[in-house]
Amino acid sequence: MGKKKREILVQFNKKIILETAEKLFLEKGIKQTTMDDISKAADYSKSTIYVYFKSKEEIYNHIIYDHMCELRDVTNQCIKEATNFEECYYTICNKLFLLYEQYPLYFSSIMGNISIDEKALAENEILQQIYDIGEEIANSMTLLFERGISENYLSSDISILPSVFTLWASLGSLITMSNEKESYILKRMNMKKSEFLQHGFQMLFHSIKRR
Amino acid sequence: MGKKKREILVQFNKKIILETAEKLFLEKGIKQTTMDDISKAADYSKSTIYVYFKSKEEIYNHIIYDHMCELRDVTNQCIKEATNFEECYYTICNKLFLLYEQYPLYFSSIMGNISIDEKALAENEILQQIYDIGEEIANSMTLLFERGISENYLSSDISILPSVFTLWASLGSLITMSNEKESYILKRMNMKKSEFLQHGFQMLFHSIKRR
């Protein structure tokens, strides 16, 4: 078997394991899913699972990585297609919300791993890759903010990178919170989650908007 | 022994166990601290520990509860002493940051448990108490926002409760993030953590400020 073919097979096996793990994680929770569960459901022996991934955490990190790539693609898409900064801002906000709904288990990690500190990163390939994707996203957002300045939505003396990171952290936390507290929001604020989120997105828009 | 005296002893024992657990959690991490560790360090047998707390999670929740009480007291203090809304806002921001530094392990839970959804809350006394403290804090913040309106820092048609919760989530996430990414912030933005935070606090102030 040529080297190419083998490599394809390896990726194929990894993919099956990851997809199975993700399905189980969603069904019964990450903590509650055991390596034996994954092994049985994916129809590989446990030893084989450990050939492909050196720990459960590495499986988790690979899932995060894949979804961060999706996030990067989505944001880049928004930036490419938007007609102006403000529209792009709200589109990204709503896409982030969709991402939460699609991957509630991973959303915080996806958002929070944008440019994590470079600790113990060197030894771990997948963490390194996660870091790199985070940087790509941060760079795209920086470009978007520059566009915001040129379109006069943002002041030209805004500190771009600090603003990007503050906004990013706020959006991530807002979206997570609106889901965790959905019934509270309905009861105490008489708002649907989506209304609450729109309010929050507007609020945070004003945190960066030119004054 | 009178009932009073016994009750005092119970509280005393609980306190020792909690303090010991917290010390160990800080030293070696929460996950890495075993119930046997706590038992040995606190000098109670493991069985006795389980008389006072029904699980490790309950110990954790009691610690959270205690620190949420501190947070409530601190915010109330700020609100009482501040000369105006803006000053109070920044004082609370800085107090939150101090709280993070004091309790890095619990900060997210302290901030995030403000008014959690009422699920499975009924059966669990300490979670119920945590919920109640969260409500107290939310109420204080509501009063503060009303003062902000009357002092003309905030617009009179602001949606108070949604704004409080969005701000709260944003501040919590910002503070946590600034610590996790401290070295990144220094390297890429050439800012000390405290500078970055001041920038973020100002940004978020503009998200609520009257326009």
Added chain:
DNA sequence: CTAATATCATACTATTAGTTCGATTTAATG
């Protein structure tokens, strides 16, 4: 002193991540 209560030590169960290793299967290659 007696009875109730609190504490103790110890051993136990159950779960699960991760390892080991020899047996078996698969497939490339001559």
Added chain:
DNA sequence: CATTAAATCGAACTAATAGTATGATATTAG
């Protein structure tokens, strides 16, 4: 087809740890 190397299997094993059970011992109230 036969040889060989790589991949996979399976099953038993280790180590860690939350939580339980139990019977003995100590403390204290009345």
